[in-house]
Amino acid sequence: MNNNNYFDFMGKAICKKLKEKMPNGLRNSLSPVIFEIKAVIKHSKGRREAKKYSGMLLKLNIGCGDNTKDDYVNIDYSCKKCLHLDLRESLPFDDQSVSIVYSEHFLEHLLEQYALQFLRESYRILIPGGLFSVGVPDGQVLLESYANGQEIKDFKILDLPDVFPGNPTRMQIVNLMFRGFGHKYMYDYETLQRILTSIGFTNIYKRSFDPSIDSEQRRDWTIYVDAYKPK
Numbered sequence: 001m002n003n004n005n006y007f008d009f010m011g012k013a014i015c016k017k018l019k020e021k022m023p024n025g026l027r028n029s030l031s032p033v034i035f036e037i038k039a040v041i042k043h044s045k046g047r048r049e050a051k052k053y054s055g056m057l058l059k060l061n062i063g064c065g066d067n068t069k070d071d072y073v074n075i076d077y078s079c080k081k082c083l084h085l086d087l088r089e090s091l092p093f094d095d096q097s098v099s100i101v102y103s104e105h106f107l108e109h110l111l112e113q114y115a116l117q118f119l120r121e122s123y124r125i126l127i128p129g130g131l132f133s134v135g136v137p138d139g140q141v142l143l144e145s146y147a148n149g150q151e152i153k154d155f156k157i158l159d160l161p162d163v164f165p166g167n168p169t170r171m172q173i174v175n176l177m178f179r180g181f182g183h184k185y186m187y188d189y190e191t192l193q194r195i196l197t198s199i200g201f202t203n204i205y206k207r208s209f210d211p212s213i214d215s216e217q218r219r220d221w222t223i224y225v226d227a228y229k230p231k
Helices: 003-021 024-053 112-125 139-147 170-182 189-199 216-221
Strands: 058-062 073-075 098-104 126-137 202-207 222-228
Touching (some): 216 222
Parallel strands (some): 098 126
C-alpha cells in the first residue's frame, strides 16, 4: 500500500469511527450539510456544461434517474450520464429555449417553495405554446384507498412486497408515500391545476398514461397532467 492509499484508508477509518461515536442527532444534522456542499459543486459543474446547449431548441427530461430519453436533455442529480443540476436553483437555460419540460416522479421530491421555483423556471424557459408535462404519485388514490378500507393487496400505489417485507398496515403505506423515498409534498389534480394556473399555464388537463413516454411500472398510481405556456 503506497502512502496515498494508506492515508486514504486511514482517513476513511477515522471518519467511520467518529461517525459511530456521534450522537444520532448530530450525525443526522451533519448529513444534510455534506449533501448540500456536494450539491453546490455538482450544480456549478452542471451550469458550465449546460452552456453547450445555448442557442438550441431543447426538450428536457427532468429528474429522470436512469429513465433517460433520446432527443431530450436528461437532467438528474445522481445519474452518471445525465446533466447534473440542483433543480432547486435557477435553470441554466435561456428564456423561451425549450419546447417540452417533462418530469415523472420528481416534483414530489421538492419542498413546496422549491417546487414553485422549479415551475416558474419551467415557465420562463418554455417557448410560447410549449408543453409542461408532469407525473406524480396520486395522493387522491392513496388517501381514498386508506379511507375506504381498501385491502393492502389492492392499494394501487407500488410493488408493496419489495418495500415492506411482512404485513404492513394501511397507515404505514400512507406514511411511506408521504415521507418515504425522499418525498416532500403530495399532489392531487386539484392542487396541481391550481398551482399551474397561478404560475400562468393554461389548457391544463389530466391526461391518460402514454406508453411512448411514461413508465409502465407507474401506470396505476400516477397522476399525469399536461399544461401549456400561452402563445
